[in-house]
Amino acid sequence: MTVIDVMCEMTAVVWKLEKSVGQTVSEGDIVMVLESMKMEIPVEAPSSGRITEMLAAEGDSVSEGDVLMRIEAEA
Amino acid sequence: MRKLLIANRGEIARRIIRSARAREIATVAVYSEIDARSLHVADADEAIAIGPAPARQSYLDAGKVVEAATASGADAIHPGYGFLSENAEFAEAVMDAGLIWVGPAPDTLRSMGDKDRARRIAASAGVPVVPGSPRIETGSKVDLEALAREVGFPLLVKSSAGGGGIGMRRVDSYDRLADTVSATASMAEKSFGDGTVFLERFVPRARHVEIQVFGFGNGEAIHLFERDCSLQRRFQKVIEESPAPKFTEKLRADMTAAAVALCRATKYAGAGTVEFILDVKTEEFFFLEMNTRIQVEHPVTEMVTGRDLVGMQLDFARGALFSVDQAAIESSGHAVQCRLYAENPSKSFMPSPGTLNRFKLPAPDLTLRVDCGYREGDMVSPHYDPMIAKIIAHGADRETACRRAIAALKEIEVEGIATNRDFLLACLESTAFRAGEVHTGFIEEHKSGLLAATVAIP
Structure with a gap:
């Protein structure tokens, strides 16, 4: 099983979690929405799989390089 | 009006403080936790903390702002743009607290804030609508x-x-x-x-042209000519100018008359902007919306007319300005404003908040105005608008104004975050822009060329 880190690409605030731990996602699904400078920035699942860990909560400040969540990729 | 609270941050808060100070009105800044050491706080005579960084818990919290005004002994509130500036309930709360509201009547904010209602009001005033x-x-x-x-x-x-x-x-x-x-x-x-x-x-090839107006609350109103704000990305303005290029005298006369008619019909009180879309092909124009506040691009109008729009707002609100003769408003030369954003043009203009490790702006002079809310070392926070500075250049004609804007942009030095400086330069230096071939799809249409030029700029 490959565990993939979903990385944050910019300084932002977590606006909305679209998925939760245990849910299965497909590559390209929007898993989270960040807000930065009045803009909504959707975060897409980098690959299909199951979310095993959620490392950010709504309202959290996040920075470039932070791990937002982990996805256990499909074999 | 003895003491004015500015319910805003950044460059516009500083801009309002300047006009207040010129009238010997004391100023009160409000700030969120992360803005404690920001320039607008330093500029004001006093400052009051109103909460944590998220705007909803500070700059958008009407109760805290009114409370700050009362606590500081302010007798008036200027909302700037954005945040609570077009919030009718806030305007009412300000007035209920016995304070002067520097802006149009709450009812006007309410009707113009509802785009559908605004459109019906415009139509009934004889203004062409989409x-x-x-x-x-x-x-x-x-x-x-x-x-x-x-x-x-x-x-x-x-x-x-x-x-x-x-x-x-x-x-x-x-x-x-x-x-x-x-x-x-x-x-x-x-x-x-x-x-x-x-x-x-939807008009496929449209220009965004707007008329600056000022109403006196009694059905009398004047205009201060047009601004072309066609250069936009994600529906947000990037470069604004006045006069509008390739704009006939007939269009100018018709559009300004329509804007003034709307102000007369609504007994508009204070500064405002009537936005139109202009069909490039047919030269028809349609009412888009009315902004019931001072706008980001107001300096363009101030540069060509020599009028202090914020000063007019303050004077009208304190009962020191009752009318202005339309014939006395003249436009001279050409002004162009560039908005410097914390964003990355080559990553589809994604915001790029962060620290301004190095930040050098051109020195203002008679033909160059620089409105900015940040200094070197400041953090451009993800909580607020990505605009860092406005560079406004004036010249006898459009070409001169553009050349001055280019020279000024080239003096800007930023390290620590990505900005659109080079993209602005690429726009100003492009043949299409210089030929006045502006329209709202300009950036999208010329994107690859503009981005290639952006990379090439040293």
Whole structure:
């Protein structure tokens, strides 16, 4: 099983979690929405799989390089 | 008016403080926790903390702002732009607290803030409006196809609440219509708590031209000419100028007359902007919306008319300005404003908040104005607008103003975050822009060339 880190690409605030731990996602699904400078920035699942860990909560400040969540990729 | 509280931050708070100070009005800044050491706080005579960084808990908290005004002994509030500036309940709360509200009457904010209502008011004042549908309430059973047929394609699905391009989607054919209407409605419901939408004709090649107005609350109003704000990305303005290029005297006369007619009909009080879209092909123009506040691009008008718009707002609010003779308002030369944003043009203009490790701006002079809310070492926070500075250049003609703006932009040095400086330069240096061939799709149409030029700029 490959565990993939979903990385944050910019300084932002977590606006909305679209998925939760245990849910299965497909590559390209929007898993989270960040807000930065009045803009909504959707975060897409980098690959299909199951979310095993959620490392950010709504309202959290996040920075470039932070791990937002982990996805256990499909074999 | 003895003491003015400025319910804003950044460059516009500083701008308002300047005009207040020139009138010997004391100033009070408000600030969120992360803005404690910011320039607008340093500029003001006193400053009051109003909460944590998220705007909803500070700059958008009407109760805290009014409380700060009362606590500081201020007798007036200027809202600037954005935040609470077009919030009717806030304006009422200010007035209920016995304070002077520097802005139009709450009823005006309310009617102009509802785009659909605003459009009906404009139409009844004889102002041309874009063909559009009635409101579509969430979940209502309406014949969308029939509505779309009357409006005509391409069209935009827009939310009644909201603004600044938020909650607006384009539809080119019947098959995407129903899906887009429900997606826009649910987005609007989530963002504004109101899922009402409407359809509106989309002009494929349009310019955004707006008229600066000032009303005296008694049916009298003047205009201070036009601004062309066609250069936009994601429906947000990037470069603004006055006079509008390739704009006939007839268009100018018709558009300014329409804007003034709207102000007269609504007994508009204070500074405002009537926005129009101008069809490049047919030269028809349609009312878009009215902004009931001072605007980001107001310096362009100040540079060509020599008028202090914020000063006029303050004077009108304190009962020191009752009328201005239209004939006395003259436009001289050409002004162009460039908005320096913390964003990355080559990553589809994604915001790039961070610390300004190095930040050097050109020195202002008679033909160059620089409005800025940041200094070297400051953090450009993800919580607020990405605009860092406005560079406004004036010249005897458009060419001269553009050349001065280019020279000024080249003096800007920023390290620590990505900015659109080179992209602005590429726009100003492009043949199409210099030929005045501006339209709202300009950036999208010339994107590859502009981005290539951006990389090439040393």
